[in-house]
Amino acid sequence: GEDVEQSLFLSVREGDSSVINCTYTDSSSTYLYWYKQEPGAGLQLLTYIFSNMDMKQDQRLTVLLNKKDKHLSLRIADTQTGDSAIYFCAESHNYGQNFVFGPGTRLSVLP
Amino acid sequence: GAGVSQSPSNKVTEKGKDVELRCDPISGHTALYWYRQSLGQGLEFLIYFQGNSAPDKSGLPSDRFSAERTGGSVSTLTIQRTQQEDSAVYLCASSILAGGYNEQFFGPGTRLTVL
Numbered sequence: 001g002e003d004v005e006q007s008l009f010l011s012v013r014e015g016d017s018s019v020i021n022c023t024y025t026d027s028s029s030t031y032l033y034w035y036k037q038e039p040g041a042g043l044q045l046l047t048y049i050f051s052n053m054d055m056k057q058d059q060r061l062t063v064l065l066n067k068k069d070k071h072l073s074l075r076i077a078d079t080q081t082g083d084s085a086i087y088f089c090a091e092s093h094n095y096g097q098n099f100v101f102g103p104g105t106r107l108s109v110l111p
Numbered sequence: 112g113a114g115v116s117q118s119p120s121n122k123v124t125e126k127g128k129d130v131e132l133r134c135d136p137i138s139g140h141t142a143l144y145w146y147r148q149s150l151g152q153g154l155e156f157l158i159y160f161q162g163n164s165a166p167d168k169s170g171l172p173s174d175r176f177s178a179e180r181t182g183g184s185v186s187t188l189t190i191q192r193t194q195q196e197d198s199a200v201y202l203c204a205s206s207i208l209a210g211g212y213n214e215q216f217f218g219p220g221t222r223l224t225v226l
Contacts, residue, residue, distance in 0.1 A: 041219055042202055042204075042217030042218050043202070044217070045215070048214070088154065092213055099213070100156070101146075101153045103152060103153035
């Protein structure tokens, strides 16, 4: 079946860049998403990329998609303590009906 | 409020009891999802409602789990004869499903603890 994998933990120093990686198995994925979950809260959409794109930039966030390798990454520039959260990679197709989330990467930002 | 709301925020119950979790989606959103998030785990899809179509129940882990969506709006997830392994955060999300892009808006979740 469909599967989305992520490393579970990442620690970075404040001001450095963070790179969170994700791999997926469904080659028919249409959209790939990054969600952020802060402690005690639900998930919030950070950004998404359509499968025919290979890069999307939004302020401090850069999403890179390697469709051949089914690899997605999220780069956060100038990481701040407020970026500490769990980041979920997700993929969907068929107009979003089948949504598969990864296990989430817990990002810790050290002062 | 304009967001997805869920109640209760926390629920502690004894093994064997039934529980009901409620989700109020964003007004006008036709799609509604339930997920389960266990400690250290990703989101496990449970059930999906879209308009008047039959729900996709393929993620429900056992027949003790059921969900309804009344009037295309509020949804209730019911767990019968709760077990300790049901302890988790239950998240609800809703979306408009505009074209192929689907932004899901999540509620804050209900933390269920089964003693």
